Amino acid sequence: MPDHELRDRLDIEEAIRRYATGLDERRWDHWDLAFTAAGIIDFTAMGGKRETRDEMRERLSRPDPDWLFAQHPVVNTVITLAGDHATAFSHFQMETGRRSGSEGEIIRTSGGGAYEDELVRTEAGWRIAERRVSLRWKETRRVRDEITRD
Template sequence: MLTSAAVSDRIEIADLFSRFARLLDEKRWDEADTVFTHDVTGHSPRSGEIRGIDALVAFMRQAEVEGEHTQHVTTDLLVDVDGDEAVATANSLVYFFRDGRAPHVSSGLRLACTAVRTPAGWRLRESRTVLVWMREK
C-alpha cells in the first residue's frame, strides 16, 4: 500500500509532466526552471544530447517554426519513486498545427525521465524522448 507521501510524490511528478507539455505548447521558455534542473540532460531525435538548462532552452527557441503550434497529450504515466529520485515513463501524442487548422503532422513519442526532489519541488534531471511514429498529412 502506498503511503500518503508516496501518493503526493506521484501526483507532483504527474503535474511535472503536465507542466513540461504546457511549457512546450505555450513556448514558456522562461519557466524552464519549473520543469528542469539546471544540470538537465536531454536526449531527443531532433536535438541529440543537450546538457544544461540554458542549452536546452536555446535549442527549444531555435527549433520554433513561425506560425506553428503544438499540442502535447501525455498518457500512460508510470512512476517509480525511490527516496528523492524517481524514474518516470509516459507516452506522448504531439499534434503540430497552424491557427484554425487541423494538424498537419502528428507523432507518437515515448518519454523516459529521471526526476529529482529539489527545494523547489520535483524537477526533471534527465529526459529521453524516442520517436515511435510520425504521420504527415
C-alpha cells in the same frame, strides 16, 4: 498508499506536464519548473540532439514566423519511487502546425512516442534530471487551415 507517496507522485506528474505545457505554449516559466537547472533532454534515439534544458529553450525561443501550434498530451505515466530519486515512463502524442507558404494551408505533423525520465527531489520539488525521448510513429501532411489566423 501513504500521503507523502501520493504527494510525490502528483508532484512528479506535474513536472512532466510542465514540460509539455511549457514547450507547447512557449511558457518558459513552466518549462524551467519541469527540470533541474542542469536537466538534459535527449533526442538522440530519433536522430536529434542531446542538450540541456537551457540550450533547448534558447533554440526554441528564437523567432519562427512559420510556427503556429504544438500540443503534447502525456498519458500512461508509470512512476517508480526510490527515496529522493524516481523514474517515470510516459507515452505522448504530438501535433504541430506550421505555415506551408500556400494560402489556407498548413503543414501538420502528428506523432507519438515515449518519455523515459529520471527525476530527483529538490528543495523546490520534483524535477526531471534527464529525459530520453523516442518516437514510435510520425506523419506529416498538408491540410486546409480551418482556423482564422492574424
